[in-house]
Amino acid sequence: MSVPPAGIPPFQLLLEGDDEELELLKRKIERDRGFNCQFYKDKCLRRRIAVRMRARGERTFADYGSLLDRDPGEYDLLLDTLTINVTKFFRNMETWNAVEQQVAPHLFAGPGPVRVWSAGSASGEEAYTVSILLREWAQRNGRTADLARLRITGTDIDRRSLEAAERGAYPELSLTETPEAVRRRWFSPGPPFQLDAAAKQGVRFVHRDLISGPPEAEQSLIFCRNVVIYFDREIQERLFKRFHDALVPGGFLVMGKVETLIGEARTLFRSVNNRERIFQRPA
Ligand SMILES: C[S@@+](CC[C@H](N)C(=O)[O-])C[C@H]1O[C@@H](n2cnc3c(N)ncnc32)[C@H](O)[C@@H]1O
Incomplete structure (x- = not known):
């Protein structure tokens, strides 16, 4: 997919389709930053990558991959989002x-x-x-x-x-x-x-x-x-x-x-x- 069909919210699309482009993006992240996406549940990954893509107005995994090349700050933000490091003292x-x-x-x-x-x-x-x-x-x-x-x-x-x-x-x-x-x-x-x-x-x-x-x-x-x-x-x-x-x-x-x-x-x-x-x- 390159442009989402009219009438379908891009976010929803990102949560479902485009397996091939997602696969390429996952491999790129591992190559560039050593974070192995393969072990994580696909649904979680998609949701989190989609959050960052929405924040940056990118509509396809491929376009987002190019943005990561241009903007190392976005790469850091993506990794923060993927690892979800929320925690607290005395949690529970x-x-x-x-x-x-x-x-x-x-x-x-x-x-x-x-x-x-x-x-x-x-x-x-x-x-x-x-x-x-x-x-x-x-x-x-x-x-x-x-x-x-x-x-x-x-x-x-x-x-x-x-x-x-x-x-x-x-x-x-x-x-x-x-x-x-x-x-x-x-x-x-x-x-x-x-x-x-x-x-x-x-x-x-x-x-x-x-x-x-x-x-x-x-x-x-x-x-x-x-x-x-x-x-x-x-x-x-x-x-x-x-x-x-x-x-x-x-x-x-x-x-x-x-x-x-x-x-x-x-x-x-x-x-x-x-x-x-x-x-x-x-x-
Ligand atoms: C939600 S935090 C949990 C923090 C703490 N254990 C707690 O319960 O409050 C999840 C942590 O797991 C780390 N994590 C995710 N995948 C990991 C991996 N493959 N190896 C080591 N740490 C990982 C993340 O970077 C993140 O800091």
């Missing part, structure tokens, strides 16, 4: 309450490092929430010496998000689910709200593609929330197997509220809290 507070009650007490039970992986960490809010939560838990339970064993790794495919994570300075929007007392203890007044250096201790961020990159290993706790939902079924199943293998026996996996284990993965984990999507690799 009920999940964090469950992590505190059902996971934290087990984490430091054995000796050695306690590794936590935030897979798809975006700008770091999830990784730092774990840090704050476990530090507060350790203080309340007289376990602060154990914190020296804590290593938190956030990984993401989006470099700009990772840079923001390293800066650790956040807008108001990132803190709307954070209890006031926690805000006062762990952030300087803002905006931007700068995270206290103590919460950054033992936390690192690494650029990594969850699908094609090397997996982490020996993890006690993995968060992968609001990430797999965008992947097709086969990739999801492959990732769940990877998470299983990356966990120590007895290690925990926390998924997003709208996500769930599928296929064979259901036999690999036992459920700790169904509502909050907390699972455990059997010991």
Whole structure:
């Protein structure tokens, strides 16, 4: 298709037709920016690419591809849109309450490092929430010496998000689910709200593609929330197997509220809290 037929809204067309041009655009994005669109659900991709095309008044995938060549700023915006890096500190507070009650007490039970992986960490809010939560838990339970064993790794495919994570300075929007007392203890007044250096201790961020990159290993706790939902079924199943293998026996996996284990993965984990999507690799 080059020009949409009169009377049909171009946006609707973009959501349905033009498989060949879309395929070419997907390959171009991978070639230019290393973002592999093939693993993502087509419907999600189309919707997001269409949003950017509409914003720039482009009517065909081919024309939009040419615009990307002329305008690197638009390329950055497209990648932001494709990766959707929306996140917050203490996102879904009920999940964090469950992590505190059902996971934290087990984490430091054995000796050695306690590794936590935030897979798809975006700008770091999830990784730092774990840090704050476990530090507060350790203080309340007289376990602060154990914190020296804590290593938190956030990984993401989006470099700009990772840079923001390293800066650790956040807008108001990132803190709307954070209890006031926690805000006062762990952030300087803002905006931007700068995270206290103590919460950054033992936390690192690494650029990594969850699908094609090397997996982490020996993890006690993995968060992968609001990430797999965008992947097709086969990739999801492959990732769940990877998470299983990356966990120590007895290690925990926390998924997003709208996500769930599928296929064979259901036999690999036992459920700790169904509502909050907390699972455990059997010991
Ligand atoms: C909606 S955010 C989720 C952030 C956080 N986990 C949360 O639940 O608040 C999704 C993140 O997954 C990342 N992502 C998408 N595809 C990825 C991939 N193949 N490898 C690594 N990260 C990916 C995006 O860049 C984005 O930062």
